[in-house]
Amino acid sequence: xxxxxxxxxxxxxxxxxxxxxxxxxxxxxxxxxxxxxxxxxxxxxxxxxxxxxxxxxxxxxxxxxxxxxxxxxxxxxxxxxxxxxxxxxxxxxxxxxxxxxxxxxxxxxxxxxxxxxxxxxxxxxxxxxxxxxxxxxxxxxxxxxxxxxxxxxxxxxxxxxxxxxxxxxxxxxxxxxxxxxxxxxxxxxxxxxxxxxxxxxxxxxxxxxxxxxxxxxxxxxxxxxxxxxxxxxxxxxxxxxxxxxxxxxxxxxxxxxxxxxxxxxxxxxxxxxxxxxxxxxxxxxxxxxxxxxxx
Amino acid sequence: xxxxxxxxxxxxxxxxxxxxxxxxxxxxxxxxxxxxxxxxxxxxxxxxxxxxxxxxxxxxxxxxxxxxxxxxxxxxxxxxxxxxxxxxxxxxxxxxxxxxxxxxxxxxxxxxxxxxxxxxxxxxxxxxxxxxxxxxxxxxxxxxxxxxxxxxxxxxxxxxxxxxxxxxxxxxxxxxxxxxxxxxxxxxxxxxxxxxxxxxxxxxxxxxxxxxxxxxxxxxxxxxxxxxxxxxxxxxxxxxxxxxxxxxxxxxxxxxxxxxxxxxxxxxxxxxxxxxxxxxxxxxxxxxxxxxxxx
Numbered sequence: 001x002x003x004x005x006x007x008x009x010x011x012x013x014x015x016x017x018x019x020x021x022x023x024x025x026x027x028x029x030x031x032x033x034x035x036x037x038x039x040x041x042x043x044x045x046x047x048x049x050x051x052x053x054x055x056x057x058x059x060x061x062x063x064x065x066x067x068x069x070x071x072x073x074x075x076x077x078x079x080x081x082x083x084x085x086x087x088x089x090x091x092x093x094x095x096x097x098x099x100x101x102x103x104x105x106x107x108x109x110x111x112x113x114x115x116x117x118x119x120x121x122x123x124x125x126x127x128x129x130x131x132x133x134x135x136x137x138x139x140x141x142x143x144x145x146x147x148x149x150x151x152x153x154x155x156x157x158x159x160x161x162x163x164x165x166x167x168x169x170x171x172x173x174x175x176x177x178x179x180x181x182x183x184x185x186x187x188x189x190x191x192x193x194x195x196x197x198x199x200x201x202x203x204x205x206x207x208x209x210x211x212x213x214x215x216x217x218x219x220x221x222x223x224x225x226x227x228x229x230x231x232x233x234x235x236x237x238x239x240x241x242x243x244x245x246x247x248x249x250x251x252x253x254x255x256x257x258x259x260x261x262x263x264x265x266x267x268x269x270x271x272x273x274x275x276x277x278x279x280x281x282x283x284x285x286x287x288x289x290x291x292x293x294x295x
Numbered sequence: 296x297x298x299x300x301x302x303x304x305x306x307x308x309x310x311x312x313x314x315x316x317x318x319x320x321x322x323x324x325x326x327x328x329x330x331x332x333x334x335x336x337x338x339x340x341x342x343x344x345x346x347x348x349x350x351x352x353x354x355x356x357x358x359x360x361x362x363x364x365x366x367x368x369x370x371x372x373x374x375x376x377x378x379x380x381x382x383x384x385x386x387x388x389x390x391x392x393x394x395x396x397x398x399x400x401x402x403x404x405x406x407x408x409x410x411x412x413x414x415x416x417x418x419x420x421x422x423x424x425x426x427x428x429x430x431x432x433x434x435x436x437x438x439x440x441x442x443x444x445x446x447x448x449x450x451x452x453x454x455x456x457x458x459x460x461x462x463x464x465x466x467x468x469x470x471x472x473x474x475x476x477x478x479x480x481x482x483x484x485x486x487x488x489x490x491x492x493x494x495x496x497x498x499x500x501x502x503x504x505x506x507x508x509x510x511x512x513x514x515x516x517x518x519x520x521x522x523x524x525x526x527x528x529x530x531x532x533x534x535x536x537x538x539x540x541x542x543x544x545x546x547x548x549x550x551x552x553x554x555x556x557x558x559x560x561x562x563x564x565x566x567x568x569x570x571x572x573x574x575x576x577x578x579x580x581x582x583x584x585x586x587x588x589x590x
Contacts, residue, residue, distance in 0.1 A: 072560070072562060074562060080562075127448075128448060129447060129448050143528070143529075145440060145445065150440065150529075151530070152424060152529055152530020152531065152563065153422075153423060153424050153530050153531060153532045153563075153566055154530055154562050154563060154566045155530070155562075156527075156530045156560065156562045156563045157528065157529055157530040157563075158528065159527040159528065159560055159563075160527075160528065162527045162560055163524040163527060163528065164460070164520045164523065164524060164558060165459070165462070166461065166462060166463075167460070167461060167516075167517075167520055168461070168463075174560070176557070176558055221462075222462075225459045225462055228459065229458040229459060229524065230528075232451075232454040232455075232457045232458060233438070233452065233453065233454065233455065233458065233525075233528070234438075234445075234447055234452055235446070235447020235448050235449055235450070235451045235452040236447065236448060237448045262471070263459060263471055265367070265451065265454055265457055265469070267367060267369055267375075267449050267450075267451045268447065268448075268449060268451045268452075268454075271448060271449045
């Protein structure tokens, strides 16, 4: 048996699963991120115990624990400084949880975990090379190459949100200008649309509001360029779009697919499928389970 | 023993090598590209026979033939429509040469072959994940992942030259706007510098000509952005720059490295080394040999 933990800025989702990834029990607790790392780690342990009790599985039956964490994870162990976990600076969560729970803990950034979840259990099934992108407050991603998560030389590969798409574009949270995240994320759409968020921009666009429609069109154009870059570079079978903004459906996918057809080279452009993610709010915990199974 | 063939638009370089890739003989013949595919293929066969005679090796001792060809190669066999081989449209060169020479022929696009050559015998030795870029009339590339050439799902991966870096930039030969090739290739530099080619731009820049200096700076900026995108995406150990434009040395590498430091994320940006290619004009034929060895 295994445990998957999705450590988010607001909630911790924890599940006990069997060796095929089938979920036996799952629980959700508040992260209480504002109270700092110590409290958050206590909550992770508490959620783990709750999930075990709910599943009626003793800790001794657990072989591995997978944890999906926000932001870059270095050395497969250490959470750097995610914006939504204040007070966390290079916390070796693998070691801390490993010591308390006396289990092997596998740590992965949440976008990579989600990529693996979609590959094994979602829209990526059957593909060999695929790219997962999550478009919400930020833009993150994960790359599957030859059926395996590609992590790069120091474990940070897949940062699709910080590809510079328009070097004279708006400033990104990372300090650069014109990153995909600054052009096609939820806040980027809301800024151009003049709405409080991307959801409101979608509503306004569906009602026919011109500014909102143009904001979504612009985001889709930039997203289409970014995806085409990935298609030309990596020639994947699929690009899977998840995250809140991807719920816009055809309003986003239709123009994105048109731009990808235009900007991609012939052979890889015709081959690639741009599809919505299949797993919803539980993609994180399924990803945490998937990183255990892929060992 | 193996044979490596570098089929270029002007010359065909053919070499006989031993199983360690050591070259025993090599010959160079004119491609005569303008005379069409039939004549070019005759010249390939002729160069093969010449190289065998020069090496005093009979064809029966040859186990495999590697061929590096311009432009995208599909299905590991077919040359599509390279601009410098007029009259070639989906020519299955693997089958044609295989029938005539009665050997297994392995076909790879020349940038991929060069990437493999640099990885095995050049500046990429000892790295695990690396990207090779050749910057000359066009910009091409090859990606090594986990010590192997990454070809993607339909064999076209590595097209770094057609990443869109500035969507409002100048038109590229491919029909899109602002591809890296339209911004940082030799002709792009010459166009901005107002010189006949990149070499003259370099000379003028070294003499202090402001327009030429700015042209090279601009190309280096765009190149730095493109490389940073690759660094954020693929987190490689090395990015190797080859091709005529890379011979500018520090005039190009210094600003490129500065921009990569600025535009890359912290961990992958500090890890990556941006280095010049080691193999020179024979990189193509060494690449053709390398694709035989990597099987």
